Amino acid sequence: MDGSSPRQVLEATPSEARGGASGGVVLRGFFLVLGTLALALGILGIFLPLLPTTPLLLVAAACYGRASRRVYDWLLSRSWAGPVIRQWREGRTIPRRAKVIALALVVASFSATFLLVPNCAYGYALLGAIAIGLLIFLGGLRTA
Numbered sequence: 514m515d516g517s518s519p520r521q522v523l524e525a526t527p528s529e530a531r532g533g534a535s536g537g538v539v540l541r542g543f544f545l546v547l548g549t550l551a552l553a554l555g556i557l558g559i560f561l562p563l564l565p566t567t568p569l570l571l572v573a574a575a576c577y578g579r580a581s582r583r584v585y586d587w588l589l590s591r592s593w594a595g596p597v598i599r600q601w602r603e604g605r606t607i608p609r610r611a612k613v614i615a616l617a618l619v620v621a622s623f624s625a626t627f628l629l630v631p632n633c634a635y636g637y638a639l640l641g642a643i644a645i646g647l648l649i650f651l652g653g654l655r656t657a
Contacts, residue, residue, distance in 0.1 A: 541580045548576030548584070567597055567607060567615075574598045600657055609656040619647050 552573040558564030574594075577585040589595040600606055623644040630636045 544576040544580035545584065548573045548580060551576060552588070567601070567611065570594050570598060571601055574602075604655075604657060606655045606657040612651060612654060612656050615651050616648065619644060619651065 551569045554564055555566045555569030555573060558566035558569055570588075574585065574588055577588055589598060597607065597611065600608060623640060626640055627637065630640065
């Protein structure tokens with residue numbers, strides 16, 4: 514690769530990012546596949562609380578920006594992804610509504626999981642640690 518850090522990849526605009534990936538079809542193909550995988554996981558994350566939707570959408574945008582301007586523009590034109598990606602790129606914030614929904618879904622899904630998991634102290638401890646970690650992470654994100 515070109516030595517870019519993950520943060521530089523996420524912060525680069527498509528034209529800036531294209532400079533590193535335009536050197537080869539294989540590298541652009543790699544970023545296209547990686548972006549599509551991140552997008553698919555992000556869409557699954559809408560329904561599965563352990564998959565973080567917003568970070569995966571940001572990774573998809575960064576990969577598409579390096580692979581194809583057309584695909585990057587397509588992703589930004591989607592009403593369910595474009596505003597969140599633009600808001601993150603411009604101010605490193607997420608919409609307040611998205612944060613509240615994410616926090617509520619984490620609490621609801623982990624509460625339901627606690628009720629469904631057999632009486633297992635290790636399972637409860639692991640679920641509790643993951644839930645607390647997610648709540649701390651989501652709670653620490655700045656909102657607009």
